[in-house]
Amino acid sequence: MGLKDKQTYGEYYWAMQVEAQKFFDEDIEKTLSPYIRGVFADIPEISELPAGMQNFIRSMGDPPLAGFGDLVKLTGAEFGAEVIKEAVEPSMNMLKRAINRRSLETWLTPLQAVTLSSRRKIEDDYFYLLTASAGYEKIVADALFTSEQPYPSIPDLVLYSRYHGDPENVWSEITKHYNIDPVDYPIWDWLGLQRINTIQAQSLLKRGFYSEPDFYNEISRIGWHRVDQNAIQDLSYILPNPMLLVQGGLMQDIGDDAIITNISRGDIHPDYAQTYLDAVLTKPASQDIVSYELRKDPSLSNLPERLRKIGIHPDYNSLYKELAFQIPPVADIITMAVREAFTPEIAAKFGQYEDYPPDLETWAMKKGLSKEWSQRYWAAHWSLPSPLQGFEMLHRGVINEGELNMLLRALDVMPFWRDKLTQIAYRRLTRVDIRRMYKQGVLDEKEVYESYLQHGYNPENAERMSEFTIRQTLATLSKFTSGDIIKAFASRMITNSEAISLLGDIGIRR
Template sequence: MQETRDEDIIKHISMGDIHPDYARTYLDAVLTKPASQDIIAYELRKDPSLASLPDRLRKIGIHPDYNPLYKELAYQIPPVADIITMAVREAFTPDIAAKFGQYEDYPPDLETWAMKKGLSKEWSQRYWAAHWNLPSPLQGFEMLHRGVINVGELNMLLRALDVMPFWRDKLTQIAYRRLTRVDIRRMYKAGVITTAEVYESYLEHGYNPKNAKRMTDFTVAWAMPKHASITRSDILTAYKNRMITRTEASDLLADMGEEYFHREFMLKAVDYK
């Protein structure tokens, strides 16, 4: 069949029940034709306005009444997942997107090639606005600490990172650094924080309530006047029981006037035991 000339095929058709005047029409009707999707894809590449689409569709038997339907469906709407990404990246709020420079460096060729895929200029711009990489939450926290951004801008970043609203303010709360354990002791001794705040500060360090109470008692005892102060033995016992770290024990001994050599000797003796 593939090697047979059209003239011979038409001749054979005419020898059947088909009138010779309609043999060519019959041949055109039985030949395989592209699917409508393939025709649309081809026409988009040739002319995104789809000016020739009605003629092409008619040749494969599409009723003219349905031409507007095929033309409308030729222009794509992105998948829902992409639309959601665009929404959280402010692609549907052009004023905000422009503020963040999300349309900058938009390449003209992107519009051309996107149209060939059935995407309008508006959709290609939204894709571009949503494609940028974002700072991590930790980078956002650091920018907040340095005064580069404010809390509202940090919240916008967390939103763009798809952080659920319930968690945003909670993440912001832990963005701030805690008081160190040395700071807690010294601030309590100076009267800057209360005993209750000492306890809360140790809870924030991850101590369970029982150990946070112990650490609070230890801090209160440490901060007492010299005549009622904790002893070196108390400090070494606390270090031995891992209530405080080696660095903290060394700092406490230094506060009591011990030189570095003596501190190291006492702490190594505890380690050896």
């Protein structure tokens, strides 16, 4: 039995039907395939589909067998229907809008009516009209309105019932507000309870309230997987901040590598751990750096680079260089001034620059003193004669009064007192000299009185001493007796040596 071996009428009929279907399919393929190929050619995205799907689509445009006719016909019909639908949809929408504009038969939905009524935007009559148009009776519309009103969730109702009823018996209060299933209620009740969270569990572990097994059990209930539990325990404890880790590591001498590792553990990115360590390590103060550079190189050629490392802005380099070279304290400057260090010609006259050692200039530069200041220090360092030595030199004619005045100036004697000190530099007349000069007529009575004042007697006693001198001289001239001399000595008017001198004057020897 077959298409080629037809023996019965039925076989012949079937063979003719198959043959006719074949010609019919081929005709369909010839008719539709070119259009399908053209459509697919305009769709470049087909190349992005899987290979099997691409082969199937290409077969629609170039069927390999006549049996593809029905498939091509169905595909073409479906494709055409979709294309026609998409093509006419805008027009249909326009038609619908035109009809709606004429009929005005689109109404608000019942839910929209509930929303507007809840917001007091429509009256009750309008609300019932809208719901009635949807088939709702008033009682049903009221129920719809109530059902759409916001209502607390079960967790909110549980919370409310804890505060407005018995916290230990929430059921009695919540059933007044919600028809909750008794089977489900214990779940809702438990969900409404506060529970230990991870941070609280970690705190309880640190305080010793939880043992490690208790802690692991609690975080398991919280929801932490066992592979994470050790990490959660480790996170219970905070690390010292990076600064403390650095300081502690330095004290413990654990080495830079360990310190760098600890810095990263303290929340500093590993790429910047060394930078952080360099930043927090103590650096010399700017003054120490200046002093160091002065010792190494008084020209301070490396100072800007050193200052930059401790954060000094380059704009201030000249300031630090200027301040590196010291100006002596005011007291030293004054000493230099009074010792003529600022008048080189006078200082040179006195030999104040002599014996200036070259090494002093070198070491002074290392201390920030220029050559000029070190020379002034040298000129002012010499010891000066004392005022008494100056007076003695004046008395002996070694110096004159002008040079004595320069010495007193160098000794910091105020100008007001210099001439007065010069005046007392000369010796006074002794009391014996006073009496003898008066006796010889060299001094008059007034000069005798002034001479005794110069000896330190007050005016009253100077007057008495003058009277004594006058009387003594007169007594000598009129046979002054030894009794008078002894009486004057006993009255403390004259000293022992003066009494002996007077007794000698009248011829009495020891």
